Amino acid sequence: MPRCPGCFVMLTMTNYGGVNVKTCNSCFGTWISRVSLMHIVRAVEPPDAGPDTPSLKDLAALVTEGHNKRRFPCPECRQQMTIDRLHPMIPVDMQFCGKCAYVWLDVGKLAMTQRLYHALTNSTDPKIIEIRERYALASLGMEVQKERMPAIGGAAAGALGQAMRYPTPYGVGGGFDLNTLVGMLDF
Numbered sequence: 584m585p586r587c588p589g590c591f592v593m594l595t596m597t598n599y600g601g602v603n604v605k606t607c608n609s610c611f612g613t614w615i616s617r618v619s620l621m622h623i624v625r626a627v628e629p630p631d632a633g634p635d636t637p638s639l640k641d642l643a644a645l646v647t648e649g650h651n652k653r654r655f656p657c658p659e660c661r662q663q664m665t666i667d668r669l670h671p672m673i674p675v676d677m678q679f680c681g682k683c684a685y686v687w688l689d690v691g692k693l694a695m696t697q698r699l700y701h702a703l704t705n706s707t708d709p710k711i712i713e714i715r716e717r718y719a720l721a722s723l724g725m726e727v728q729k730e731r732m733p734a735i736g737g738a739a740a741g742a743l744g745q746a747m748r749y750p751t752p753y754g755v756g757g758g759f760d761l762n763t764l765v766g767m768l769d770f
């Protein structure tokens with residue numbers, strides 16, 4: 584089992600909505616394959632808002648506090664990871680290892696990414712709808728297909744244009760800040 588890139592303790596296998604993820608019991612970060620991350624974000628329903636579910640605002644506070652600016656070496660191959668975002672509309676920075684196709688998410692970032700994706704997809708706010716169309720949130724679906732069919736990469740992926748690029752360059756799109764977006768989503 585790989586070790587946490589921040590605290591160096593052994594990661595443990597846990598279950599997140601039916602998907603196996605590796606988590607650190609010290610900092611509560613998550614080490615997950617890109618394919619599993621896409622699956623959770625797109626296909627796993629976020630938990631119903633119950634008394635134990637933190638509000639998006641509280642979750643944003645946790646994410647902001649637990650955010651690590653330092654680039655970590657990959658827990659598997661030791662190569663320096665890249666700080667990036669899953670999608671320009673989701674202002675959550677995560678660390679990617681392109682070689683292992685794995686992602687490191689600091690505490691709260693997996694739940695935040697998943698809940699923002701669902702909130703942005705379902706929002707009826709005209710401002711959100713406009714931005715959603717502009718940044719083609721649906722393109723995440725194509726990303727999943729691309730992950731499953733690496734053979735279509737190269738020219739075919741290039742032809743599909745900007746929306747298909749992965750990972751999305753940091754800071755592109757919306758200029759969102761996490762707290763501003765959470766405030767807009769009215770939770």
Ligand SMILES: [Zn+2]
Nearest residue numbers: 587590607610
């Ligand atoms: Zn840790």
Ligand SMILES: [Zn+2]
Nearest residue numbers: 657660680683
């Ligand atoms: Zn790696």
